[in-house]
Amino acid sequence: MxxxxxxxxxxxxxxxxxxxxxxxxxxxxxxxxxxxLTEAQSAQVNAKLILLLSNHIGDITVLREAMAIARAGA
Amino acid sequence: MLQTYQYPKFEYVKPAELADATTRRVPVVVVGAGPVGLAAAIECRLKDIPVLLLDDDDTVSVGSRGVCYAKRALEILDRIGCGDRVCGKGVSWNVGRTFFRDREVYSFNLVPEPDHKRPGMVNLQQYYLEEYEVTRARQAGVDLRWRNKVVSVSRHEDHVALKVETPDGFYTLEADWLIVADGARSPIRHMLGLDIEGRIFMDRFLIADVVMKADFPAERWFWFDPPFHPGQSVLLHKQADNVWRIDFQLGWQADPEEEKKPEKVIPRIKAMLGDDREFELEWVSVYTFQCRRMGRFRHGRVLFVGDAAHQVSPFGARGANSGYQDTDNLGWKLALVMAGQAPEALLDTYSDERAQAADENILNSTRSTDFITPKSPVSLAFRNAVLALAQDHPFARKLVNSGRLSVPAFLTGSVLNTPDADPFAGDMVPGAPMDDAPVIDNGADGWLLDKVGNAFHALYFAEDPAAVDQAIAAALGDLALGPVAVKPMVVSSRPGPVAGGIPVLVDSKGVAAKRYDARPGTVYLVRPDQHVAARWRGLDPAKVKAAVARATCNA
Known part of the structure; x- marks a missing residue:
């Protein structure tokens, strides 16, 4: 998908x-x-969130596409 | 500053009570002749209740203040007889543009959904709205008393006692019921020592009404973090008479008196317009806001409506719009209680239902505020990420929250609803605000919402009026004879007469049947405020009577 x-x-x-x-x-x-939360704590929470959700999605082709969109224009 | 509007001065008349020093007893007193208090007073007159409206001033809202009137408020204004003037003078907009920093992120076109009488919203200066309502209130027989200021109030078992100050001295009054519509600062709420609780937002906003000298598109523009006003938000939209409302977020540190000065305001607007477009300032104000509500809107014989009872941030236009819905909800309940047709407990459901709606309004406007003015670096980072993604991706556009325009609450948790026993699709659940639909009544094109309201109605859906047999017609006719009258109507795909002279609305486009998921034989019981109370797949008079009893606290 x-x-x-x-x-x-x-x-x-x-x-x-x-x-x-x-x-x-x-x-x-x-x-x-x-x-x-402090900014450092928030950054940690965000990192953990991405890891949790990525594992839930699982499909690496989907994750690759999302990462490319997120990085574009960064 | 320029003036496109001439403020009326309403004449103060010395009250008769001053001359004979009597204490008159009146059925209803409304305090505060703002948009909501005026609507409450008109509502009383529609129910033949004598009403006295007291206001400490003698003109309409100075400065525009409220701007956006949403569909549900327009429908209520229709029901109380002001809708056409408001919609005639007000301006509609469909195109909205959202900017982030130096570029347009996306635009939307709110083409109104077809087959509704009223659009999603119109923009109109508050003073026009109040002026139209004053005219209507006078015509309806409201006893309007300008420069009559309530200075003390006391609650009693069966009445409320008031002391009123006028230019000629003081007089006293006793009201069976007091409707308090005296605004966010509500002096009466303070006099009664009642609390209102919630959140203060640490931010200031500058609003400027400007008259454009040249053509300018009738669109709503919203900027996040624009180059001409870095780190803040700006909103631009159109009102009547070529007047434009500009709303600048200033931040908490701003000095309101300094910011209001034309030499400070004019350069801001010039930077925003970005060229040599000519304009003149009409009105400037700096405001802060709170999101809060009273625990209960009813305290014995004192009933709070509008900003006196609940306040929201301006994002989403949920202030006056929700105030109208308060009076819409209260009016019929108070009339039934005063007529001895319902117990006072019905008025507690006014508080319950409108408190639920106030919570929904506070939730939505708080969310908008938090998106527009992020309170932490991480919140700002998410907000800006949403805006960056919104240019290309539909999911992110849906998350952009520059105000969720006022829509009526679905009162799904109300004790007045009779839960569905039969399966239905769609949104017209018990507690739902009724959807409009085009109908033909006696050969004339009209709208469903103009045909119901001010009384309970039973809508009986049929393919053909000829299919409504004698027994059903008789049962429908009997509903009008119950302790609380229910006016029957047949909604039919085809025209034709029904036995007993029951009115027939022709659903010529099939829109009503579709929106209400109706089949031949389907019955909707609707409240005087145009909310669904109950519905069935077939007519059972005993069930309808039980649902009416439930909807009036007579069960």
Missing amino acids: PLNLNPNFFEPGKRYFRDFSPGDDFYEMLIETHRD
């Missing part, structure tokens, strides 16, 4: 009446995860 670049957030069992809600739920959770 190629890298999905379309909106894709959802929570099983949760009903959404507005299309922006699942993405906003995710984004708030992401920022909350970093609440009150």
